[in-house]
Amino acid sequence: MNPGSGARVAVVTGGARGLGAAICRALAAQGADVAVWDRDLAGAEPLLAELAELGRRASAQQVDVADPRSVVAAANEVRERLGPVGILVNNAGISPQKPFLELAEEDWDGVLAVNLKGAFFCTRALVEDMIAARWGRVVNISSSSAQSGTPGMVHYAASKGGVIAFTKALARELAPHGITVNNVAPSTVLTDGLRSVEASLPGGLEGYVAQNIPVGRTGQPEDIAHAVAFLAHEASGYITGVTLSVNGGRYML
Numbered sequence: 001m002n003p004g005s006g007a008r009v010a011v012v013t014g015g016a017r018g019l020g021a022a023i024c025r026a027l028a029a030q031g032a033d034v035a036v037w038d039r040d041l042a043g044a045e046p047l048l049a050e051l052a053e054l055g056r057r058a059s060a061q062q063v064d065v066a067d068p069r070s071v072v073a074a075a076n077e078v079r080e081r082l083g084p085v086g087i088l089v090n091n092a093g094i095s096p097q098k099p100f101l102e103l104a105e106e107d108w109d110g111v112l113a114v115n116l117k118g119a120f121f122c123t124r125a126l127v128e129d130m131i132a133a134r135w136g137r138v139v140n141i142s143s144s145s146a147q148s149g150t151p152g153m154v155h156y157a158a159s160k161g162g163v164i165a166f167t168k169a170l171a172r173e174l175a176p177h178g179i180t181v182n183n184v185a186p187s188t189v190l191t192d193g194l195r196s197v198e199a200s201l202p203g204g205l206e207g208y209v210a211q212n213i214p215v216g217r218t219g220q221p222e223d224i225a226h227a228v229a230f231l232a233h234e235a236s237g238y239i240t241g242v243t244l245s246v247n248g249g250r251y252m253l
């Protein structure tokens with residue numbers, strides 16, 4: 001993956017399960033050593049074993065991306081264990097639902113702290129490695145909810161809209177350093193996150209898919225992981241600032 005030198009080191013936040021775990025596997029299969037960052041590492045052991053079976057070095061750190069001290073400590077640990085970080089996937093996110101009229105300040109702050117501020121803290125803690133290497137890939141996970149608007153998730157959609165704007169501004173600022181910054185906007189991928197909001201979908205998941213997803217199925221975590229690995233690839237250096245929608249056609253730009 002990194003011709004002429006050692007493997008790239010990737011950090012994947014929220015990497016212990018769901019989309020994050022699939023992203024860890026895809027990056028390892030593409031030749032990266034992988035640090036799994038998650039606030040809940042339950043069940044991460046089998047994933048680490050899988051990454052090792054792919055011939056890659058892997059580590060897991062318990063991190064709350066909304067806590068800058070936790071992020072900086074994990075960044076230092078990864079550098080010690082695996083080396084300087086070249087790839088960061090800001091995937092950790094929460095997606096609680098609440099009608100706008102019931103939203104309290106704590107709801108708003110809680111979602112923004114993880115989904116948007118977390119991406120800021122992690123990128124801020126690791127970007128200097130990429131600047132020093134004059135190479136880097138930041139891939140943020142946004143959401144089709146920010147592109148189309150989703151009722152009952154105004155705080156979530158606002159946080160993910162922030163992620164898209166964060167991506168574009170950072171892409172411009174970091175381009176002279178050889179660092180690309182892009183985001184993948186998923187929709188309706190079958191994970192615990194989606195299961196937690198399934199009941200609120202009109203017509204249930206099946207009805208929702210029939211009405212909204214032209215491809216006619218839910219997404220698989222591997223669909224998102226493939227897009228992230230593509231953006232993180234050595235050959236993707238001329239792609240920056242984009243939103244890559246991976247949504248079965250739910251929302252078309």
Ligand SMILES: NC(=O)c1ccc[n+]([C@@H]2O[C@H](COP(=O)([O-])OP(=O)(O)OC[C@H]3O[C@@H](n4cnc5c(N)ncnc54)[C@H](O)[C@@H]3O)[C@@H](O)[C@H]2O)c1
Binds near residue numbers: 039143190191192
């Ligand atoms: N699944 C979908 O259909 C879908 C659609 C659009 C966007 N997304 C986004 O994709 C990302 C992953 O979603 P998922 O469906 O895999 O969710 P998930 O709930 O299955 O997994 C999220 C992971 O993030 C971790 N996490 C949560 N808060 C954290 C924190 N403060 N610090 C560190 N780790 C934290 C969780 O422990 C978990 O392992 C999220 O950002 C989500 O908003 C998912």
